[in-house]
Amino acid sequence: MQDSMQYLKAKATVATRQKGHRAHIGSWLGLTVALCLLIYYLIVFVVPFSIAVWLSFHNWDFIVDPKFVGLRNYQRMFNDGYFWQAVRVTVTFSAVEISIAIAIGLVLAFLLSRLRGIAQRSILALFYLPVIIPSVVSVLLWRWLYISNGGAFNVLLTSLGLPPQPFLLSSEQALYCIIVMVIWTFLGSVMVLFLAGINEIPEHLIEAAMLDGAGLWRQFWYIILPLLRPVIVYQVVVSVIGTFQLFEQFVFLSGPGFSTRTLAVYTYQLGFQSLDLGYGAAVSMFIFVALLIATAVQLRRLHATFEY
Amino acid sequence: MLIMNSSLSILAVVRKRYGIHLSQMIIFVVLIALAMLMAYPFLWLIFSSFKTAKDIVTLPVQLMPREWTLESFRRVLAAPDLPRAYFNSLGLSFIIVALVLATSSLGGYVFARLRFPGREMMFLMILSTTMVPFITLLIPLYLVMQRFGLLNSYMAIIIPSAVTSFGIFLCRQFISVIPRDLYEAAKMDGCGDFAIYLRIILPLTKPVLAALAIFTFLGSFNAYLWPLVVLNDKHLFTLPIALTKLLSTYGVTNYDLIMPASLLACLPPVIVFLVFQRNFVQGIALSGIRG
Numbered sequence: 245m246q247d248s249m250q251y252l253k254a255k256a257t258v259a260t261r262q263k264g265h266r267a268h269i270g271s272w273l274g275l276t277v278a279l280c281l282l283i284y285y286l287i288v289f290v291v292p293f294s295i296a297v298w299l300s301f302h303n304w305d306f307i308v309d310p311k312f313v314g315l316r317n318y319q320r321m322f323n324d325g326y327f328w329q330a331v332r333v334t335v336t337f338s339a340v341e342i343s344i345a346i347a348i349g350l351v352l353a354f355l356l357s358r359l360r361g362i363a364q365r366s367i368l369a370l371f372y373l374p375v376i377i378p379s380v381v382s383v384l385l386w387r388w389l390y391i392s393n394g395g396a397f398n399v400l401l402t403s404l405g406l407p408p409q410p411f412l413l414s415s416e417q418a419l420y421c422i423i424v425m426v427i428w429t430f431l432g433s434v435m436v437l438f439l440a441g442i443n444e445i446p447e448h449l450i451e452a453a454m455l456d457g458a459g460l461w462r463q464f465w466y467i468i469l470p471l472l473r474p475v476i477v478y479q480v481v482v483s484v485i486g487t488f489q490l491f492e493q494f495v496f497l498s499g500p501g502f503s504t505r506t507l508a509v510y511t512y513q514l515g516f517q518s519l520d521l522g523y524g525a526a527v528s529m530f531i532f533v534a535l536l537i538a539t540a541v542q543l544r545r546l547h548a549t550f551e552y
Numbered sequence: 553m554l555i556m557n558s559s560l561s562i563l564a565v566v567r568k569r570y571g572i573h574l575s576q577m578i579i580f581v582v583l584i585a586l587a588m589l590m591a592y593p594f595l596w597l598i599f600s601s602f603k604t605a606k607d608i609v610t611l612p613v614q615l616m617p618r619e620w621t622l623e624s625f626r627r628v629l630a631a632p633d634l635p636r637a638y639f640n641s642l643g644l645s646f647i648i649v650a651l652v653l654a655t656s657s658l659g660g661y662v663f664a665r666l667r668f669p670g671r672e673m674m675f676l677m678i679l680s681t682t683m684v685p686f687i688t689l690l691i692p693l694y695l696v697m698q699r700f701g702l703l704n705s706y707m708a709i710i711i712p713s714a715v716t717s718f719g720i721f722l723c724r725q726f727i728s729v730i731p732r733d734l735y736e737a738a739k740m741d742g743c744g745d746f747a748i749y750l751r752i753i754l755p756l757t758k759p760v761l762a763a764l765a766i767f768t769f770l771g772s773f774n775a776y777l778w779p780l781v782v783l784n785d786k787h788l789f790t791l792p793i794a795l796t797k798l799l800s801t802y803g804v805t806n807y808d809l810i811m812p813a814s815l816l817a818c819l820p821p822v823i824v825f826l827v828f829q830r831n832f833v834q835g836i837a838l839s840g841i842r843g
Binding site (some may be wrong): 355377506 | 588609618668671683688692693696711715744773795818824825826
């Protein structure tokens with residue numbers, strides 16, 4: 245009897261020790277924090293994302309109970325002229341804005357990299373100012389500058405002897421007006437990223453080129469540009485994701501009709517103005533998948549360039 | 553000719569003494585000119601804020617005030633909702649920054665240094681949340697907040713911003729290059745995991761936390777879409793919402809309030825930027841985020 249008691253006791257001690265040992269492998273703090281984070285993401289991410297998927301197969305207007313409609317929201321999307329209009333606006337905007345911003349940003353970053361110290365820092369600060377101020381402030385300011393009847397830009401054009409423009413009142417010009425404004429906003433951040441990339445390039449490469457008599461242009465074209473390729477691809481990916489989600493720019497600088505309505509604005513309007521939640525969710529799923537594909541394609545291109 | 557000669561000799565002196573080349577001077581001049589072009593819209597914002605109300609809304613516009621006055625700022629202070637919105641935005645941003653710093657550093661530490669079952673998988677799951685754009689979560693997150701009864705409250709703004717997977721990722725990257733010996737030595741001295749976090753990891757993570765604090769502050773102070781969706785009560789409005797409401801209620805004529813209020817709205821971000829400029833550039837290089 246006593247033997248068996250002792251045996252049990254010994255077994256218990258071993259068990260506790262083993263348990264203690266196991267506790268040693270895992271950090272309780274780590275496990276607790278990680279689990280808290282998981283619960284948090286369950287509530288603010290997994291559940292909402294599942295609802296988005298679920299909603300896209302239903303029709304719901306906030307009032308009557310949601311009704312399952314299968315793929316009909318997606319079918320509707322492909323036959324919806326407004327949807328394709330929004331796709332066109334979004335893609336045109338992204339393509340034009342990103343190519344111009346990256347081209348200008350690259351050249352300016354390269355020029356800036358030839359300067360040092362306070363000169364470099366102060367110029368960079370001026371370019372970076374629009375990045376940091378509230379987007380609503382820049383949007384309201386540009387809306388005012390773009391006023392066609394006596395606004396600041398038209399006053400400037402007239403004083404230069406050029407004809408005044410309708411700007412946001414014209415469905416041809418409005419989108420390009422927003423593009424100019426958004427380039428102005430983000431040029432600083434594009435430059436900072438490229439500047440960081442250029443600073444990584446070994447100085448002796450550029451010095452060697454200079455000794456060989458390469459001017460600024462050839463240094464840029466044959467050394468900086470090829471070596472910055474990964475940074476450029478990264479910038480494109482980040483910018484595509486960013487521009488697809490711009491919102492207030494398109495709301496407060498909107499052109500006539502639907503000439504500047506993007507997918508993001510369309511999603512918002514479907515969800516919170518037309519109360520067409522199911523269809524809005526379907527459009528938002530389209531944005532998600534489109535960005536996923538665009539990112540994958542870009543990253544694949546990056547790997548392809550690294551192979552040779 | 554003489555002028556050209558003397559200016560060339562000045563250039564030679566400058567070059568000798570300061571090591572500045574002619575090409576650098578040309579670049580500097582070109583860049584300064586372009587930077588002025590960038591600053592052009594700001595000139596309108598600044599000068600307009602010192603105009604009289606009538607002067608601001610008169611078309612065609614004129615850059616310089618006809619009469620310099622601080623009257624417009626007095627109007628902003630007297631406006632019913634603007635000062636309140638200003639403090640709402642500042643307060644919310646400080647709370648969110650504090651929460652993001654705490655959760656990012658703790659989360660980064662946990663995933664970089666501590667061992668527990670499922671660590672890699674959980675980290676990947678948290679990272680994967682960055683794949684989904686916010687616009688996709690907009691409608692359903694609103695529904696979740698509604699279910700919890702949090703609409704039209706600050707919690708609806710604070711909760712979704714309190715943790716960022718980007719912050720956790722950034723801190724993890726930074727903490728995982730802190731020498732492991734430090735951690736092991738403290739462990740030998742009998743320090744618990746949390747004590748190590750407080751006494752060793754947190755002080756060493758300062759640079760990355762500074763950068764994270766700046767971006768989080770700007771992000772929450774400037775946020776528009778989410779506050780627009782969840783806030784209804786004008787006492788709760790954040791500054792960007794309050795600014796745009798001026799526009800929609802009174803039309804173009806209300807620019808006599810929008811201009812000075814916008815200028816005031818730029819102050820906190822600009823101050824943060826100027827004070828922490830060094831961390832800014834570092835932070836962007838570290839993370840490569842856009843805006």
